[in-house]
Amino acid sequence: MSANGELGSRTVRETIPIPPEVYREMGLNDEEYRRVVAVLGRHPTYTELGMYAVMWSEHCGYKFSRPILKLFRKYREAIEGSGLENAGLIDIGGGFGIAMKMESHNHPSAVEPFQGAATGVGGILRDIFTMGARPIACLNSLRFGNLDDPRNRYLFEHVVGGIAFYGNCVGVPTVGGEVYFDDCYSGNPLVNVLSVGLVRLDEVAFARACGPGNPVMLVGSRTGRDGIHGATFASVELGPDSESRRPNVQIGDPFTEKCLIEATLEALKTGYIVGIQDMGAAGITCSTCETAAKAGTGMRIDVRKVPLREKSMTPYEIMLSESQERMLAIVQKGHENDVARIFTKWGLNASIIGEVTDDGLVHVYDGDELVAQVPAKSLAEEAPTYELDTEEPDYLRRVQDYDLSHIHEPDDYNEVLLKLLGSPTIASKEWVYEQYDHMVQTNTVVLPGSDAAVVRIRGTKKAIAITTDCNGRYCYLDPYLGAQIAVAEAARNLACCGAKPMAVTDCLNFGNPEKPEVFWQFRKCVEGMAEACEFFEAPVVSGNVSFYNETPDAVIYPTPVVGMLGLIEDVEKRCTSEFKREGEIIALICGWSTNDESRCDLNSLGGSEYLKIVHGLAVGKPPALLMEKEKRVHRAVLKAIDELLLSSAHDCSEGGLATALAEGCIMGDVGAKISLIANCGPAAALFAETQSRVVVSLPIEKLSRLREIAEEEQVQITVLGKTGGDKLEIKVNDEPVISVKIKDLSEAWRGSIPSAMEK
Template sequence: MQTLTKNTLDSLEQGKINMSKEPTPAQIASERIYATMGVSDSEYDLICTILGRKPNYTEIGVFSVMWSEHCAYKNSKPLLKRFPTTGERVLMGPGEGAGIVDIGDGQAVCFKIESHNHPSAVEPYQGAATGVGGIIRDIFSMGARPIATLNSLRFGKLTDERVRYLFEHVVSGIAGYGNCIGIPTVGGEVMFDSSYEGNPLVNAMCVGLIDHEDIQRGVASGVGNPVYYVGPATGRDGIHGATFASEELTEESEAKRSAVQVGDPFMEKLVMEACLELIQSGIVIGIQDMGAAGLTCSSAEMASKAGNGLELNLNEVPQREQGMTPYEMMLSESQERMLFVIEEHNEPIAMEIFERWGVICRKVGRVTDDGRLRLVYGSEVVADMPVRGLVDECPVYEKPSQVPAYYTKNEAVDTNRYEEVTDVNDALLKVLASPTVASKEWVYRQYDSMVRASTSVAPGSDAAVVLVRGTRKALAMTTDCNGRFTYLDPYMGGRIAVAEAARNVVCSGAEPLAITDNLNFGNPEKPENFWQMEQSVDGMAEACRHFDTPVIGGNVSLYNENAKDAIYPTPVVGMVGLVHDTDHITTQGFKQAGDVVILLGDTKAELGGSEFQLVIHGVTEGRPPVLELDTELRLQKTVLKLIQDGLVKSAHDVSEGGLAVAIAESAISGGIGAEVEVSAEGLRTDVALFSESQSRIVLSVSPEAADAVVEACTQNEVPVQRIGVVGGDRISIQVNGQQAIDVAQHEAERVWKDAIPCLMQ
């Protein structure tokens, strides 16, 4: 165990490894060096108690990342407990790399979302690329074959040069990684609002398929079993990435570019194929990826889950640079690395696989029975810490929460006080040209959305649909969150985020299964921010219970702040649904002239947080639309049944931009016009067209099916209105008998498609 690699010996001889330059335990205490790693005074004292002495530099480094928000959820744990996490179909809930849900026939779907916000703010290409790489590893470390990725992005306004730079390079980074590794990027969302200026959000979701018997866990079981390191050598990149992610971005953040990792998708492709083959061989006892906090987190967590200890021989860790210290090796977030445990006698099987794929695999340690994480370097023990202390004993904080002043003030805001917009044609074109609503083709055309030859509905519809080969089933997937709604009312916004995701999945012909969530918030130490978190989580949890779509995993990203303020609270929901038969796959575009257009749901005067309010009136204020859970569930169940009965030609949920935009999008996607006449009693024309009232869906159905659809809706108490006919080359909408919108379909399409490319030129 104590053999030194030549590299290390050389370095030691040449004096390149100089751990004596590191602060001593006494200096760490007296100079409060721990504070620069994000460890508080009381946490430091607790660490001393746990160790029974002062930690050395390596140890305090290891503790600081294990006790960061990113790894320990110390500020969010009490809130996360409020989520429903179990259900009939849930095979694996939160706690492992990713959650898993049964889809029948011995198969299951495995998915998770994760953020890479801070890295992307300072190094957009690599930040976004490694975000994709990290979430893919989470999926294949469970034994699942990744079949699709999605991403949920938020940026400031595209008129800002820095924002355009971030947007351009984040998209390139996602494309660069996903395209090369050969996993299709099938969907997601992009929204633009000045709230995200300086602190963009980059959340990546990966979906995998797995047979039940292949499900893996990250456990280091079996005392004496060897532990193996897989993947490229460890470098100095990404040191303290998890800590970096758990503090506010400041002007100095730019100087922390070194905390951003560098990705190599080609390497990850090899590691992925080799690991999936290793798992298929049936010899794996435990496997986990080295994500946040690298070797530290993966080794401590694997030991913790088995209730064991782990001894790592750092001399054996492959190193990219000379003279790396134990501190650097433990905290490096070099990418594309995995850790696994097998029985010693199976080593030749593993080695054959990794050799064939040309991937480094090295025995670096052993499972022990003493519950300690012990690090050996040179010939000495350089760190010795109890696993429980690292993983389970981080203090959990119940943060104070306070209703923000803006929220109270907004109650009195009357969102109907705006002067009526009479040129609604012009308003529609303006809203269609708003980057949040406009076509994202500029983005997704850069993504290979079709590799694996299973993508049935590519980006651009309500949800993406990926076929499950060898069956008639498919998976619908989407990400959703309207940050303006969650800002104006985090509770209602949380509900809406879940409901809209489910509605998108239903509109694609799928039954909603479960969600993964990415809670993007500001600094939780500010009581107003913590209140936003609390309220959002409650709203989401309630909706998840109501729709029976449990939370099977996710990620928390706090300290998202720019120079001005916290970002809008943005709890992104990633949802997967099951299409029971490929015949049910439905898209948003109108299909055929003569088809009847039907609107489900009620339109109310709800402009708070709407795209119209921002684009036309320049504000985000008031209360967001109200989402009623029973109404929403009835709507979804009814539409899904209608789709499954083969009565629906197209389905599109009414969201940003309201009814006018929903009809325009169905017309643009279908390449055909429509003539529509809506009655909205008591509503002004502009409000009727652009209100973002919830629980509404626009369907098109064949003339023969129309009666049956209307009848089914009436029976199920879903408000239903026959509003027009598909056909022609114009988008024409009358409201309450008055002509409101009349625009050529190709003109609407041009405005909608050109908006982002024009801004990016």
């Protein structure tokens, strides 16, 4: 724009066809290029080409996943209705809402783990506070290869370090999450970060560029050359040349983010911001076209008004930069200074780079020269979608039909239990969460290490509980069932804290979707998850898809991570997983009845950590799940917690019943004497990962009421034994099989990860 505000050129200079190798390098195929030409009615400029390439990538445009994601009810309703917001919003009553979203940063973390993970945290926080919500907690769901490999140790150390570096500085507590280790993630780590924020429902901010004539303001950091085409990088497989992609990884500045959080929330309070969107993937391109598309408006910006780190940046680079800690704010005309003043106070840039128009087009100027003129909707909402082929993978029958009859009982059950407790997937994650500030904001009322994190809502009696869950091995063995179990386990973890499920955010991590077997896994997982989320009344409200998680050597297990939010109406009625004191009853609340065949036999060891750790096998079918039975267990546990009957509640998951009991003992520093009756061998009784089971402890005088509740909810209560002593002792059918000092259990469980990392 020239000095008097009039535009320079009004049409894009004459353009010439782009050579195929150029647009293919950017990630567009021939058909997609033809489509760009058809939309524009001419060949694109170089800047426009870059904008389409990045917005139509799988990472931004969901071109492969969108047709399948419509299985999620709320997603379908949103894209058919008012459009998607940056994060899902859940009404928790009392005028408050929770914004929640999970996102992956797998590819950047594979090549630059520290900054990759750090900027993952930064990105998800911006998704939350751009809605006017103050971030109140973060969780992360991580997957790494075997820690015997130094490269995996390096990735683990630096991913955790990056999360700590960023999360601790911004003052948002990292309250929980999960870490799994398996060879399939070797060199292909998964870094999924979840954040939740609190907002008054009448103060929610939207990502809409309303009101033609309103100025468009860029706030936060300067724009540099970092992260250009990060979204395109995330949409291809990792390979030997991935190291050269390191410049695609952004660099995080958590101090600026902290100031940006405070400044944004303060500025939103003025009421002068009519729309706001964070900048993540595809930077200015994405935020301008999405906010305009959502409001049905257009936008005119001048890249020369963008504060730059390097003056020589081209329009192409400015439009595609993924520099962190930036937001696009649409401000009420006449109040530019009121808003800018707040950002300046926090030491941040606030520059007007353009204005909202009414023509539905995004015009990008480089001074006087028009370098891009594209329909906002064509970028933001009209990415081509594909119905990809699916094909059941060959391996599936082989692993599911694996004959487990040759699996003999072990010689020494104590040794097996210690080995399982020391398996990094099961072992204590203290080494991880001690590096995270999990208490800042002083609302964390259940600290990391329990089944779910619990964060109170200050000024109310309420608290929220949050968990992330997904057993990738189950999903590999049966994607549909595995995804359902992820949802069921998340809801069970919440129930064990006393929280009722409210909503789910997901992070769907898969290999290359263009391979029919991978896309089959993806579709099956989404089908299973969608059905289970509806059943447990926790609809998917936001999420993220990460494909191409494979290297030439390995493709990851299908890993659809479930992040679930639950509500506790009275924070005093919460529960944790460790045994509390000597002399209490230990009981199992179980959804299966004694006649259910699936309850306990050799096959119930399918997919277990036991088979993996002791026999090196990832075979069998995952444990059976009947959602109705599962839900009854949740109801019974919730009712018992509500009536203050329980001292502890802990779900049975990886490592089975014996592991759940051992964890209750270790964390509570108290022993237990247990007697199990089983119609199967001790190995299955101890280590099978049978679903729909919760270990509880309670004073004996409360047992009769618990039995009544069990009857009302039609679940089984089995008294397993009592707390006390300094050992965990377990008999199966009156045969003593386990007897280990709590101190030794604790050493195996607590010492495993630190000693692996000191190698």
